Structures are given as structure tokens and as C-alpha cells.
Amino acid sequence: xxxxxxxxxxxxxxxARNLIGKRIVSKKCSGVIVETEAYAAKGDEAAHTFTRPSxxxxxxxxxxxxxxxxxxxxxxxxxxxxxxxxxGNGFVLLRALEPEKGVDLxxxxxxxxxxxxxxxxxxxxxIAMGINGKYHGKSFTSRxxxxxxxxxxxxxxxxxxxxxxxxxxxxxxxxxLKKNSDFVSKKRQVN
DNA sequence: GTTTGGATTACT
DNA sequence: GTAATCCAAACA
Numbered sequence: 001x002x003x004x005x006x007x008x009x010x011x012x013x014x015x016a017r018n019l020i021g022k023r024i025v026s027k028k029c030s031g032v033i034v035e036t037e038a039y040a041a042k043g044d045e046a047a048h049t050f051t052r053p054s055x056x057x058x059x060x061x062x063x064x065x066x067x068x069x070x071x072x073x074x075x076x077x078x079x080x081x082x083x084x085x086x087x088g089n090g091f092v093l094l095r096a097l098e099p100e101k102g103v104d105l106x107x108x109x110x111x112x113x114x115x116x117x118x119x120x121x122x123x124x125x126x127i128a129m130g131i132n133g134k135y136h137g138k139s140f141t142s143r144x145x146x147x148x149x150x151x152x153x154x155x156x157x158x159x160x161x162x163x164x165x166x167x168x169x170x171x172x173x174x175x176x177l178k179k180n181s182d183f184v185s186k187k188r189q190v191n
Numbered sequence: 192g193t194t195t196g197g198a199t200t201a202c203t
Numbered sequence: 204g205t206a207a208t209c210c211a212a213a214c215a
Contacts, residue, residue: 037198039198046198047198048198048211051196051197051211051212052211052212053211053212054211054212055211070198070210071208071209071210072197072198072199072209073196073197073198073199073200073207073208073209074197074207074208074209074210075199075200075207075208075209076199076200078198078199080198091198093198095198121199121200122198122199123199123200124199124200163198164198164199165197165198165199166197166198167196167197185199
């Protein structure tokens with residue numbers, strides 16, 4: 001069952017938590033989402049919307065379920081999903097996947113062999129899945145999407161943690177991890 | 192026109 | 204520990 005844009009008509013924290021255990025799929029590859037982070041469009045000093053007018057413009061011009069892809073540290077594409085809801089708008093950063101389909105292609109793209117090295121970080125999973133800046137602004141939830149999300153029957157217990165790699169709003173518990181997953185970016189959990 | 196600061200990764 | 208490498212935003 002494909003996930004529709006209604007799924008992202010909510011605040012980013014709810015969407016980030018709900019996306020754990022779901023599947024991201026392309027024509028050739030798929031993986032179970034085991035790590036996400038939420039970034040709020042208002043009141044979150046770590047979000048792009050806090051410092052970038054272009055990001056605030058993106059939020060007002062695009063709909064729930066749109067991709068927000070940007071180049072970080074001049075090297076790595078990071079993929080987010082835009083969420084918009086009555087409790088607030090924001091982004092869900094995709095941080096790690098457990099590879100399922102297309103593992104050989106992921107290995108080739110990543111130039112790594114171990115399953116754990118393929119999608120265990122936000123910059124890694126975009127390389128493995130083939131997501132780059134050309135996908136910025138495209139929809140994850142329309143019929144012709146190159147990348148989309150699917151429901152699963154996977155049992156998902158979730159750990160909560162503070163977000164990784166930021167310098168502001170560091171105490172918000174907005175990092176979500178599939179409990180006991182070996183495929184997350186960094187082991188670390190407060191809960 | 193120049194400077195600054197990153198939602199990271201791989202390698203030593 | 205730190206080099207790699209680009210860009211939006213801020214400043215001059």
C-alpha cells in the first residue's frame with residue numbers, strides 16, 4: 001500500500017515518528033526507514049527555515065509530501081519530506097534505511113559491500129537510492145513519483161533521541177530510531 | 192566581491 | 204582528529 005500525501009498533512013514530529021518502519025521504494029531499490037529527524041518550520045533554530053528565506057519560501061510554495069533535497073557540506077545530498085498540518089509545518093529528514101531490494105546496485109553506487117555501510121546515514125542513503133538535487137521539489141506521493149513510501153507490517157518499537165550534527169536547538173528529542181536496528185547512523189539513545 | 196557556517200563521510 | 208568541497212546568506 002502506497003503512502004498518500006495525507007500522511008504528511010501533520011506536524012513534522014508526528015510524521016517523523018510515523019515514518020519509522022515504513023518503506024521507501026524506487027523502481028530498482030527499497031529499504032525500511034529506521035532513522036528520521038524532525039525539523040519544524042517555526043521555533044526550531046536548527047531548521048533551514050530559521051536561517052534561510054529560500055527555505056521558508058519552499059514551505060509556502062510546496063505541498064505536503066514534497067521532497068526538499070539539498071547539498072550539505074558541499075558533498076552530500078540530504079533528503080527531506082515536507083509536512084504541513086494544523087499543528088505546524090516542517091521537514092522529516094531521512095537518516096537511515098535497512099536495505100531490502102536492489103542491494104547490489106546500492107553496493108555499486110556506494111562502493112561499499114557491507115549491508116550496514118550502504119544506507120546508515122543521511123548522505124549515504126541518498127547515494128544508495130540515487131536521490132540528488134534534481135529531485136528537489138518533486139513529490140514523494142504522486143502517482144508518477146520516482147521515489148515513494150509504502151506501508152509495512154513490520155513491528156516497530158521506537159527509540160527517541162536528540163538530533164545529530166546541529167549546534168542550535170540541540171535538546172529537542174526529535175530523532176527517531178527503530179529499536180535495536182543495526183542499520184542506524186549512530187548508536188546513541190536516551191529514551 | 193568576500194566571508195562564513197554548515198541536518199556528513201571516509202580515512203588516519 | 205580532520206580534509207574534502209559547494210552554496211545560501213550576510214556583509215562590505
